[in-house]
Amino acid sequence: MNSPPLLVTCGLPYTNGPCHLGHLRTYVPADAYVRYMRRSGEEVVFVCGSDNHGTPIVVSAEEAGVSPRELSERYHRHFDETFKRMDVLFDRFGMTDDPTNHHRTKTMVSELIKNGFIYKQVVHQAYCTKCRRFLPDRYVEGICPHCGTQARGDECDQGCGKHLEPGEIRDPVCKVCQTKAEFRDQEHYFFKLSEFKEFLLPYLEKLRGTSNARNYAIGWINDELHDWCITRTLEWGVKFPGRDDLVVYVWVDAPIGYIAFTEEWAKEAGKDWKRCWCGENRVTHFIGGDIIYHHSIFWPALLKAAGYGVPHAIVASGMVKVDDHKFSKSRGYVVWTNDDYLDKGLPADYLRYYLLAYTSHTKELNFSWKVFSERINNEVVNIFGNFMYRTLFFAHKEWEGIPGGAVDPAIIAEIDTCLTTVDGYMREYEFKGAVDAIMTLAAFGNTYIQTNAPWKLIKTDRTAAAQVIKNCIQIAKALTLLIEPVMPAKAQECWKQLGCSDKVADHQIAEAAYPVRETKINAPFPLFSRMEEDQVKELDALLQKRVAGANKKVEKIPVVTFEEFQKLDIRTGKVLSAEPIPKSNKLLKLQVDIGSETRQIVAGIQQFYKPDELAGREIVVVTNLAPAKIFGVESNGMILAAGDFASLLVPLRPVDPGTKIR
């Protein structure tokens, strides 16, 4: 009784986009685990909340023309509603921007400072003068200093793949507004993460949960542990104590949200949150595989440094694929929980089943409408649903309910075996194994009723037939109790069909082996309807259409041969003069020296360059472009410039006009 409650959390959904299948891969198994553990007699607290801070939300809010708080509240409501529709039921679903979390975060950061784990250091950071904010790496673009290709701020993703240090990138540009970014020095606060290596190693060895979380983290630690910059120059977020110009990095206040949400739950429920978080605890984090290091390295170190208990288990799920492609919103390989699934009238329970039964929790899960419908039809409808229905139908037809008499001990033994198997898998976070064991029991039921054929037996021995059906009902009851964590809504309907008027969720799993009593039941009806082929095709067509649409957007760039490239005559040139073309607000008429001759070229760059600014400039020209008349002025070539703001291409070192570019 004195042991702390089992506190289960889920990785916090970020409030700048709607809920999709990738989210559910964490939330559904967590919910199933919570339901199972509760019904195994554990005291369980299940909390989550939305993650509201960080630059991406500020940018998204600006684009939407609302405040970050308002944007967060919109998506917060969205996630809250979606989770409820999916029967993922938290005891508390809070917001990291709510006062409880601001308070808890400030308190913890103060504790870190007091305990001597924070120090100041000047950081070199990209700043956009137009957006007037410091730019996280994902919002900086520029030229890779190693290979010269276009690169992101933190990594040369298109070219050599090298990691870039802040300030290393050349010609940085703000990704949001394309304005040239500059680097500014700024004082920031660091957490002495490197001091926690000795603590973390033995901690991780003993950490419960899935092996991927453990292995990944240990691998990281064995490498090198840097100190961690925990502040950002941003308006939106939790203010760093004593510094109104800085907020703490969202990866600090987001996990602290777990504590804040527990506090909020405890206040409401009249419980003590400290039992969950201080000293020995049973905190179990369900997270996606992409945020393992935050939860198994940064987070335990923060907790330890601030004097709190550290997590007991970390359960990390594998990735989700769609049609065997990497999950990608931009490429169209995405399944939106509401638009693509629930709003189509499909039952939450089918998706829950698929997510839990597809494969091991740590492995990659592929979603396709074809496989989805096949598995639902074959396993849920045919094996499970049909066994329930044929059993209840026959019982009702012949006895108007569950007949009397004892249940065969061999049947109880079969159920007991199943219970043991399921329990083992659930406690190892192997949900597929648990579902498989349940389905094996359903298959056993089918084999049992088939080989004993009560419909034949009843013609010669009514008592023997009653015994068979009684045994089948016992299996049906066990199945109902066992499947509740997986398919709560369907299980409740099964429970009702079995003649029970209360909530199946209020009954312990162990009751599966308690003998069913004689009782009347209503005429059953099929609870699990098939996915029809037409419907599946329709759903799949929608997905294919989205993928095709996305492909069009990213549109494949055709490959040119070297010969084709050579057809272009690209040379350096020198602008001799430039003048605006009357009645045009975009065009400039240029006279360009290309070595062999002087060319007249019309270019649409008037908004970006003053004529006298261009005179004398060395530029790059396509000289063999077919001549054209623009605004009545003849143009014999094309000036090369990059981007919407026409950044002119210029030779880095001086060359003679007319030098061929190859």
Add this chain to the structure above:
RNA sequence: AGCGAGGUAGGGUAGUCAGGAUAUCCCGACGGGCUCAUAACCCGUAGAUCGAUGGUUCAAAUCCAUCCCUCGCUACCA
């Protein structure tokens, strides 16, 4: 590049940590049965040199080594 995960019949997937005799389950193919049931259910047959090579062992999908292929992750994105 480093780290991690994976490569098992036509497709998907279990078993690998704690090595054992006919390698699991689902779909698909073929043949049979049943008719209580949502053309659902049951039984049977065919189909896998368990990525490759070498090693340890009485015994290897499983342990060790090397290699090949696929995918994911890599702190100053969330």
